[in-house]
Amino acid sequence: METLSTSKAHGGTLGVYRHASSATDTDMTFSVFVPPQAEEGGKLPVLFYLSGLTCTHANVTDKGEYRRACAEHGIIFVAPDTSPRGEGVADDPEGAYDFGLGAGFYVNATVSPFAAHYRMWDYIAEELPALVAAHFPIDPARMGITGHSMGGHGALTLGLTYPDRFRSLSAFAPIVAPGQVPWGHKALGGYLGEDRTGWRSHDAVALIEDGHRPAGDILVDQGDADSFLAEQLRPQLLCEAADRAGVDLTLRMQPGYDHSYNFISTFMADHIRWHAERL
Amino acid sequence: METLSTSKAHGGTLGVYRHASSATDTDMTFSVFVPPQAEEGGKLPVLFYLSGLTCTHANVTDKGEYRRACAEHGIIFVAPDTSPRGEGVADDPEGAYDFGLGAGFYVNATVSPFAAHYRMWDYIAEELPALVAAHFPIDPARMGITGHSMGGHGALTLGLTYPDRFRSLSAFAPIVAPGQVPWGHKALGGYLGEDRTGWRSHDAVALIEDGHRPAGDILVDQGDADSFLAEQLRPQLLCEAADRAGVDLTLRMQPGYDHSYNFISTFMADHIRWHAERL
Numbered sequence: 001m002e003t004l005s006t007s008k009a010h011g012g013t014l015g016v017y018r019h020a021s022s023a024t025d026t027d028m029t030f031s032v033f034v035p036p037q038a039e040e041g042g043k044l045p046v047l048f049y050l051s052g053l054t055c056t057h058a059n060v061t062d063k064g065e066y067r068r069a070c071a072e073h074g075i076i077f078v079a080p081d082t083s084p085r086g087e088g089v090a091d092d093p094e095g096a097y098d099f100g101l102g103a104g105f106y107v108n109a110t111v112s113p114f115a116a117h118y119r120m121w122d123y124i125a126e127e128l129p130a131l132v133a134a135h136f137p138i139d140p141a142r143m144g145i146t147g148h149s150m151g152g153h154g155a156l157t158l159g160l161t162y163p164d165r166f167r168s169l170s171a172f173a174p175i176v177a178p179g180q181v182p183w184g185h186k187a188l189g190g191y192l193g194e195d196r197t198g199w200r201s202h203d204a205v206a207l208i209e210d211g212h213r214p215a216g217d218i219l220v221d222q223g224d225a226d227s228f229l230a231e232q233l234r235p236q237l238l239c240e241a242a243d244r245a246g247v248d249l250t251l252r253m254q255p256g257y258d259h260s261y262n263f264i265s266t267f268m269a270d271h272i273r274w275h276a277e278r279l
Numbered sequence: 280m281e282t283l284s285t286s287k288a289h290g291g292t293l294g295v296y297r298h299a300s301s302a303t304d305t306d307m308t309f310s311v312f313v314p315p316q317a318e319e320g321g322k323l324p325v326l327f328y329l330s331g332l333t334c335t336h337a338n339v340t341d342k343g344e345y346r347r348a349c350a351e352h353g354i355i356f357v358a359p360d361t362s363p364r365g366e367g368v369a370d371d372p373e374g375a376y377d378f379g380l381g382a383g384f385y386v387n388a389t390v391s392p393f394a395a396h397y398r399m400w401d402y403i404a405e406e407l408p409a410l411v412a413a414h415f416p417i418d419p420a421r422m423g424i425t426g427h428s429m430g431g432h433g434a435l436t437l438g439l440t441y442p443d444r445f446r447s448l449s450a451f452a453p454i455v456a457p458g459q460v461p462w463g464h465k466a467l468g469g470y471l472g473e474d475r476t477g478w479r480s481h482d483a484v485a486l487i488e489d490g491h492r493p494a495g496d497i498l499v500d501q502g503d504a505d506s507f508l509a510e511q512l513r514p515q516l517l518c519e520a521a522d523r524a525g526v527d528l529t530l531r532m533q534p535g536y537d538h539s540y541n542f543i544s545t546f547m548a549d550h551i552r553w554h555a556e557r558l
Binding site for chain 2: 008014256265
């Protein structure tokens with residue numbers, strides 16, 4: 001693992017790192033904020049934040065306003081990239097923003113040419129937690145996960161699939177049912193093929209319908225002025241599935257907020273406190 | 280004045296605006312955060328934040344972490360650009376980062392070809408305060424100013440020159456004595472010419488030596504791991520001038536912090552509270 005930069009922030013250390021990923025067979029870049037509590041020794045809880053379409057690790061790292069709250073609660077914050085990148089990594093044939101580079105959708109692709117590198121599921125579920133636990137003072141029994149939009153989808157599907165691994169779960173404006181919305185049709189079709197039975201493992205609503213349960217309760221924030229709300233996000237589908245299954249879900253509709261980091265940064269401190277209480 | 284975007288953030292509204300500036304004879308873009316207290320009617324205090332070399336309005340807007348504190352204290356926050364831009368605006372002949380575009384140094388240039396548009400002093404001192412007071416619920420009797428690096432220089436020189444206008448004054452890692460450091464030699468020489476007597480009006484240390492006084496006390500934060508500290512910033516020169524003149528200056532050397540937004544965002548809430556107490 002190579003250190004690209006470190007800088008003191010909010011009493012802790014913000015670093016950007018690169019490593020050769022065995023999951024994606026590419027180099028991958030991510031950021032880690034280690035709060036000041038690390039100086040006391042001992043292991044700290046960690047929150048993984050999965051970003052949305054078009055993002056790299058840098059967007060939330062610069063604009064997420066998570067560090068003050070992480071420093072207050074003693075949480076390590078890890079922000080990975082959203083897809084493999086580099087020479088030989090296939091992209092959307094037309095360079096669209098919602099598929100290919102910056103749009104890995106947190107699945108292991110099975111369709112050529114994406115299957116060669118697009119293995120973000122294994123990367124986030126297995127490789128990255130092991131890597132950061134080896135290099136930072138992380139307690140692997142206290143890992144939480146959150147994310148925004150496509151990253152909210154990733155957080156929900158990973159959290160529902162691995163409740164023993166991800167002990168706390170929240171999301172900002174997540175894609176809750178990719179099997180029922182255009183972004184998901186394109187991404188899951190393109191990465192997993194048109195047989196929709198395989199899609200259910202990467203659809204939070206379907207996972208709940210199929211009996212998967214999170215480690216605890218789920219917090220979702222959603223702006224009601226989000227331009228993607230009605231067509232792509234549809235949080236009501238998650239509420240209905242959670243209701244039917246007895247999953248404890250809090251959906252907070254936030255009046256006037258859009259899909260941007262202005263929304264995310266406003267509620268980030270709430271989510272960090274919420275994870276800290278559960279980790 | 281054209282609205283380029285607005286978005287709800289931290290209970291208030293973050294907007295980006297463009298207007299045809301008479302000071303610079305170019306279009307100028309800036310951001311304004313209006314906190315939720317504006318909904319109660321009445322006029323609010325305003326803090327102008329002047330950015331450093333290479334920045335536009337966007338850097339602090341995205342990365343400054345000022346909105347939560349502004350929403351807490353009821354402060355309007357205005358972030359202008361650092362130079363004129365656009366067709367016909369002269370740049371450094373070699374495209375250097377420390378002169379020309381992104382490096383206006385908050386002076387009215389007198390040297391051709393920069394004199395045509397580089398009139399950032401008038402822009403910040405006169406035109407922008409009048410423009411935002413006409414469009415936002417600002418109390419013109421409660422204006423404060425701060426900034427980073429080159430923008431800290433701008434804040435100090437404007438605050439020392441117009442204490443009746445800028446009622447509170449702080450800076451992050453400012454250039455305190457451009458007449459004594461390489462960045463300043465290049466910029467003041469390039470914009471104002473080689474007759475150094477004219478430079479003293481744009482040098483905080485010289486302004487204090489020449490009898491100028493701020494409206495009140497001054498707060499400066501400076502990271503001790505800032506790579507520009509010894510050669511370009513030299514805050515001790517400001518301390519010595521303030522001591523000799525009886526100016527109430529608090530310089531906080533912040534251990535381990537560098538020159539980046541990781542430093543600025545860590546101490547931004549302190550500065551906003553400090554201005555709020557004085558406005």
